Every structure is written in structure tokens, then in C-alpha cells.
Amino acid sequence: MGKGETLSWERSNGVVEVELHREPCNEIGSATLVDLEQFAAVLDELERECHALIIHSRQNAGFCAGADLRELYQRSQGMEKEAALRGVREFLERIHRVMNRIDASSLTTIAAVDGVVFGGGLELALVCDLIIADKMARFCFPELRLGLVPGFGGIPRLKRDLGNAVIRDLLLTGRSFNATKAQQVGLVSQVVAEGEVLRVARETAAQLGKFDQRTAVAAKKFIKPIPYEELRREVDLFCELFVQPAVMAGLKKFVESADAQPYLP
Amino acid sequence: MQGPDHTLDEILTLAAAHFKVPREKLSPDQDFFKTLGIDSLQVLDLLTRLENHFHIELPDYELQGVSDFRTLASRIQSRL
Numbered sequence: 001m002g003k004g005e006t007l008s009w010e011r012s013n014g015v016v017e018v019e020l021h022r023e024p025c026n027e028i029g030s031a032t033l034v035d036l037e038q039f040a041a042v043l044d045e046l047e048r049e050c051h052a053l054i055i056h057s058r059q060n061a062g063f064c065a066g067a068d069l070r071e072l073y074q075r076s077q078g079m080e081k082e083a084a085l086r087g088v089r090e091f092l093e094r095i096h097r098v099m100n101r102i103d104a105s106s107l108t109t110i111a112a113v114d115g116v117v118f119g120g121g122l123e124l125a126l127v128c129d130l131i132i133a134d135k136m137a138r139f140c141f142p143e144l145r146l147g148l149v150p151g152f153g154g155i156p157r158l159k160r161d162l163g164n165a166v167i168r169d170l171l172l173t174g175r176s177f178n179a180t181k182a183q184q185v186g187l188v189s190q191v192v193a194e195g196e197v198l199r200v201a202r203e204t205a206a207q208l209g210k211f212d213q214r215t216a217v218a219a220k221k222f223i224k225p226i227p228y229e230e231l232r233r234e235v236d237l238f239c240e241l242f243v244q245p246a247v248m249a250g251l252k253k254f255v256e257s258a259d260a261q262p263y264l265p
Numbered sequence: 266m267q268g269p270d271h272t273l274d275e276i277l278t279l280a281a282a283h284f285k286v287p288r289e290k291l292s293p294d295q296d297f298f299k300t301l302g303i304d305s306l307q308v309l310d311l312l313t314r315l316e317n318h319f320h321i322e323l324p325d326y327e328l329q330g331v332s333d334f335r336t337l338a339s340r341i342q343s344r345l
Contacts, residue, residue, distance in 0.1 A: 116309070138312075138313055173324065175324040175326055176324075178313050180317070
């Protein structure tokens with residue numbers, strides 16, 4: 001059992017469950033990064049005793065709305081451009097280490113998603129082996145609206161899993177997909193009724209426990225390569241774009257919106 | 266294919282049921298942000314419910330600037 005400010009984890013019957021619980025919708029900022037790093041630090045131990053990992057949300061709004069843009073904007077204000085860029089790169093490199101660690105875990109990993117699965121939230125789901133979605137889940141990469149590309153490994157992992165036309169649609173239009181569409185294109189493995197996603201994820205995790213663990217690990221390693229080189233290039237591209245004036249203008253517009261959660265384009 | 270009035274009526278009924286507003290208090294030209302008291306996140310929730318109900322895909326950028334039920338219905342009608 002472990003508990004951070006933004007998430008907690010526990011294990012039961014060979015399954016680790018990570019619950020995201022930051023208001024309003026598990027935005028990933030520095031506090032979440034620290035908690036994810038703490039979780040990654042105990043993953044070795046959990047892998048010796050468990051066979052599966054489920055990541056899910058306690059928030060009604062959904063799985064995760066992505067990066068904490070308000071924190072990003074506020075931290076960048078009053079800083080020299082070079083200092084802000086250094087901070088962004090350090091954040092990205094740290095979160096990539098965590099994402100890569102979960103991606104490479106010997107556990108079979110399941111993202112049990114509902115509601116908003118946007119930006120960094122979708123990137124977190126994409127590190128998992130399986131995505132199980134509530135029928136009300138919605139998936140989106142809105143980064144281009146801010147003059148950016150996804151920065152937590154989204155594009156290389158989408159390229160690993162999906163066809164290029166779907167990726168271009170998601171990325172270049174910034175539109176969101178519902179769970180049915182996400183299943184049609186192969187992003188999601190199961191779509192379930194409202195409120196059932198965690199139960200189904202637990203049943204799936206129990207099924208995974210019936211197989212020989214060494215075989216499961218070998219199979220995962222064989223079919224799920226981690227695109228390290230592209231991930232590194234994604235960090236570089238994000239940093240290159242981050243210094244463009246469009247980014248601060250986009251962040252300012254988002255932060256100053258009267259809407260508490262301005263998700264429409 | 267169902268007619269636009271039928272589509273509009275189904276949207277109003279669905280919105281009333283989900284956001285727990287009496288159906289008779291909703292009318293086609295109302296601003297649904299104000300009438301339902303919802304933010305953009307809840308609009309996405311409504312969009313997903315409408316897509317599931319009508320078995321359509323409606324890109325969210327098509328909702329840009331749309332705030333009344335009648336225009337929303339016309340966007341959906343164009344996808345049926």
C-alpha cells in the first residue's frame with residue numbers, strides 16, 4: 001500500500017491497483033510526477049509478487065485530463081525563456097523515465113478509463129498493455145490547439161499501436177473520439193457499460209493470473225517494443241516548439257478561460 | 266431517416282433526463298450551457314451521450330460556437 005498526494009496504490013490477489021485521485025481530473029503536474037516516481041521506485045518489488053497492474057481514476061470527471069496546463073503556465077511566467085525551457089525538458093525527461101518504466105513492466109498492465117482521457121492522460125493509458133473503456137470515455141490529443149505536440153510519449157506509442165491515418169486524425173484535428181470509435185480503430189480492447197470499467201478490469205486481471213508468468217513476460221517483451229529513439233526525439237520536438245510565441249498565447253487563453261475546464265476547441 | 270423535429274425532441278428529452286431538468290423547462294432556442302448549468306467538460310459528456318444514442322460521430326470542433334439545442338440538433342441531423 002502506498003499513498004501520495006495525487007494517487008495511491010495497493011495490491012490484492014496478485015494485482016496492483018493504482019488509483020488517481022487529484023481534483024478536478026487528475027491533471028499531471030509536479031505533484032503527480034513525484035507520486036508516479038515513488039510508485040515506479042517500488043515497482044521492482046511489486047513485480048516480484050504480482051502479475052497485473054490496473055490504473056484507474058476515482059474522479060467523476062474521468063481518467064485524466066492531461067498535463068497541468070495551469071501549473072505549466074504559472075511556472076513559466078516571470079522566468080527567462082531558457083530557464084523555463086530547462087524546467088520543461090527536465091519535467092519531460094522525468095515523466096518519460098516513469099512512463100518507460102511502466103511500459104516495460106513485467107506486469108501485464110491495464111488502463112481502466114472513463115470520462116476524459118485527454119493529452120497526458122491518454123499518454124498514460126497508452127503505456128499500458130490493455131485499455132478497457134467505459135462507454136462514456138472520450139479520447140483526445142488537444143496539444144496542437146496550444147501550439148504543441150504531445151510530450152509524454154503519445155505519438156511514438158500511438159505509432160506502435162495504431163495506423164498512421166488514425167494518428168493524423170487525432171493529432172492534426174485535435175478532435176476527440178468516443179469509446180466506440182476508439183475500439184473500432186484498435187486503441188481500446190473492451191468497451192463496457194457505465195460504471196463497470198474497474199470491475200471488468202479486475203476480472204481481466206484475474207484471468208491473466210491463470211497463465212504462467214514467465215510466458216506472459218516473454219510474450220509481452222516480444223510484441224511490445226518500446227520506441228526509445230522516437231520517444232527521445234519527441235522530447236526534443238516538444239522543447240523546440242515550446243519556445244514559440246503561440247504556446248504561451250495558447251496557455252494564457254486556456255488558463256484565463258472563465259470555464260473551469262475549457263475542453264472544447 | 267428521422268426528421269429534424271424528432272431529432273431535436275430526442276436531444277431535449279435526453280438532456281432533461283441526464284441533467285435532471287424537467288423536460289417542459291427546455292426549449293429549442295435556449296442556451297444549453299446556461300439552462301443546464303454545465304461547463305465544457307459536461308458538454309463533452311452530453312456529446313458522447315448523443316453520439317451513443319444516435320450512433321453517429323460528431324467531431325467536437327463542429328460544436329464550436331454552438332450553444333442552443335436547435336443548432337445542436339441540426340449538426341446531429343447532418344450526420345444521420
